Amino acid sequence: MKLVAGNIFGFWMFLVVAIFTLVLINYSKSGKINITLRKIAGLEAIEESIGRATEMGKPIHFSPGLGDIIGATAAETFAALEVLSYVTRMSAKYNAELVVTIRQPNVFPLAQESVKQQYMAAGKSDMFKEDTVRFLSNQQVAYTTGVVGFMHREKVAANIMAGLYMGEALLLAEAGAQIGAIQVAITASMTQLPFFVAACDYTIIGEELFAAGAYLSQDRIKLGGIAAQDYIKLAVMATAVAGALLMSSGSNFLNRLLVK
Amino acid sequence: MRKEVPLVITFVVAIIVMLSAITTGPIPGTSIAISDLFRQHISPWMTIVSAFAVGLASVNLLRVHTRAIARKRNDWIYSVILIVTLAIYAGFRTYVELNLSNATAAANYALIFNNILTPLSAAMWALLAFYVASASYRAFRARSAEATVLLISAIVVMLGAAPVGALIWSRFPDVQRWLLEVPNMTGQRGILIGAAIGGFVTSLRVLLGMERGHLGSAD
Numbered sequence: 001m002k003l004v005a006g007n008i009f010g011f012w013m014f015l016v017v018a019i020f021t022l023v024l025i026n027y028s029k030s031g032k033i034n035i036t037l038r039k040i041a042g043l044e045a046i047e048e049s050i051g052r053a054t055e056m057g058k059p060i061h062f063s064p065g066l067g068d069i070i071g072a073t074a075a076e077t078f079a080a081l082e083v084l085s086y087v088t089r090m091s092a093k094y095n096a097e098l099v100v101t102i103r104q105p106n107v108f109p110l111a112q113e114s115v116k117q118q119y120m121a122a123g124k125s126d127m128f129k130e131d132t133v134r135f136l137s138n139q140q141v142a143y144t145t146g147v148v149g150f151m152h153r154e155k156v157a158a159n160i161m162a163g164l165y166m167g168e169a170l171l172l173a174e175a176g177a178q179i180g181a182i183q184v185a186i187t188a189s190m191t192q193l194p195f196f197v198a199a200c201d202y203t204i205i206g207e208e209l210f211a212a213g214a215y216l217s218q219d220r221i222k223l224g225g226i227a228a229q230d231y232i233k234l235a236v237m238a239t240a241v242a243g244a245l246l247m248s249s250g251s252n253f254l255n256r257l258l259v260k
Numbered sequence: 261m262r263k264e265v266p267l268v269i270t271f272v273v274a275i276i277v278m279l280s281a282i283t284t285g286p287i288p289g290t291s292i293a294i295s296d297l298f299r300q301h302i303s304p305w306m307t308i309v310s311a312f313a314v315g316l317a318s319v320n321l322l323r324v325h326t327r328a329i330a331r332k333r334n335d336w337i338y339s340v341i342l343i344v345t346l347a348i349y350a351g352f353r354t355y356v357e358l359n360l361s362n363a364t365a366a367a368n369y370a371l372i373f374n375n376i377l378t379p380l381s382a383a384m385w386a387l388l389a390f391y392v393a394s395a396s397y398r399a400f401r402a403r404s405a406e407a408t409v410l411l412i413s414a415i416v417v418m419l420g421a422a423p424v425g426a427l428i429w430s431r432f433p434d435v436q437r438w439l440l441e442v443p444n445m446t447g448q449r450g451i452l453i454g455a456a457i458g459g460f461v462t463s464l465r466v467l468l469g470m471e472r473g474h475l476g477s478a479d
Contacts, residue, residue, distance in 0.1 A: 001283050001284070001285045001286060001287055001288060001293070001294065002283065002284060002285055003282055003283055003284075004282055004283065004284050007281075007282035010282070011282055017460070018464055021461055021464055022464075022468075025465075025470065069474075070306065070310075074463070074466075075458075075459035075460075075462040075463045075466075076459065078462055078463075078466050078471060078473070078474055079458075079462050081473045081474040082471065082473035082474075084473070085473040102317070105310065105313040105314040105316070105317040106309075106310055106313045108313060108316060108317040108320065109313060109316055110474045110475075112320075113474075113475065114473060114474060114475070117475075130320070130323055130324065130327065131324045131327065133320070134320065134321075134324055135317035135318070135320045135321050136321075138314075138317075139377075141380070141381040141384050141385070144384060145380075145384055149338075153334060153335060167385070167388070170388060170391050170392065170395060171384065171387060171388065171391060173395070174391040174394065174395060177394075177395075177398070188451075188455035188458070188459070190448055190451060190452060190455075193451075195392075195395060197399065198395035198396060198398060198399035199391075199395045199398070199399075205451060206451040206452070206454045206455040206458070207451075207454035207455050207457065207458035209455070209458065210455070210458030210459060210461065210462045211458065213462075213471065213473060221465070221470050222465070222470070222471070225461045225462075225464075225465055225470070226461075228461055229454075229457050229458055229461050232457050232460075232461075233453065233454060233457055236453055236457065
């Protein structure tokens with residue numbers, strides 16, 4: 001068994017970065033390093049929006065996006081499910097009705113179990129109903145139509161969208177804006193960011209989606225992962241600068257190394 | 261055990277899937293390659309699990325809507341339409357699958373899709389044209405320094421892309437290109453690199469069972 005050409009450097013980098021991340025996670029877990037995250041207004045606004053929903057007696061809508069738990073979009077969906085855990089805990093705390101709409105059948109059992117467990121942990125099992133987590137359709141347009149219709153019918157007070165979004169992003173965000181819901185969008189989908197920025201009250205972009213779980217739970221293991229992310233980013237920036245300097249001086253050493 | 265078993269399965273399967281994409285040749289001491297292991301054992305299981313997930317999700321859909329009909333909730337008539345459509349479509353598809361030689365049935369099945377779902381989808385996407393205008397109006401209101409920069413950039417990009425822009429000032433297309441290729445691309449790549457690293461670390465935490473939100477645990 002051997003590595004396929006083109007993946008050699010990537011594989012060894014994966015190992016180095018994974019070991020480095022695990023070391024930082026262990027340091028954080030054992031309290032050897034203290035990690036504090038900067039304030040992210042959008043994540044702070046989630047609790048506020050749920051409090052508002054309670055005052056208005058209207059439901060909160062949560063969507064974990066259109067991504068699946070298989071393939072390149074899985075990380076975004078898992079990060080969205082972390083946010084869902086927090087939203088459910090807040091919904092239990094404020095006794096606000098939560099409705100989660102699902103597009104991917106694979107995500108449905110995970111979301112359902114997550115919401116059920118969080119309500120049980122909060123001692124509010126009765127808040128979990130059969131229609132708290134709803135599968136709408138795995139067709140993109142049908143799912144979008146279902147969500148837009150639900151938001152207009154129920155006049156939701158808060159609309160929280162986390163995860164992967166595609167062309168339907170603006171349709172969902174505009175529907176929320178039309179009914180005056182507080183909207184928080186959390187996504188790493190580059191092409192949809194401008195639409196969310198234009199139509200939502202708070203937009204959390206890029207890597208902040210993956211930091212959301214750590215930020216909301218303040219869990220030391222997750223905080224260690226965030227610290228590792230920052231150091232890896234610094235290393236990537238240094239590599240980019242070194243690559244630019246080397247290429248400018250006529251050496252393609254780094255280029256050859258990266259494609260090995 | 262309820263959480264440990266899924267975590268062990270996740271770890272083993274993720275390692276196999278990852279290695280199957282980047283390695284070649286048999287696993288030491290065996291005659292089977294990891295890619296074959298993936299193709300023969302993991303891939304069919306993915307299909308089976310996904311099929312069960314579709315079944316679970318469909319049951320949820322039916323239960324939510326039958327309850328809406330039973331309780332005569334607002335707009336319950338739409339729930340009736342959904343269930344009837346679901347039944348007709350499922351029945352029709354089953355008939356087509358059991359009678360593959362019947363070309364007329366297959367053509368009629370496609371007819372429903374092409375003449376009902378496709379126009380409905382097109383109508384939904386058409387709404388985007390109006391929503392882009394209303395969202396732009398809100399975003400471009402110059403209430404802060406950042407919104408003003410956004411407004412000016414948007415006007416320049418629009419003028420650079422529209423033929424009339426070049427007539428007003430011949431350099432508008434050049435300025436538009438610079439805005440898109442330099443400041444815009446720089447920001448986009450920064451966000452992309454950050455998101456990719458974030459995705460990697462999240463995947464690693466899921467792989468090692470440190471991320472358990474999807475299993476209903478906050479810790």
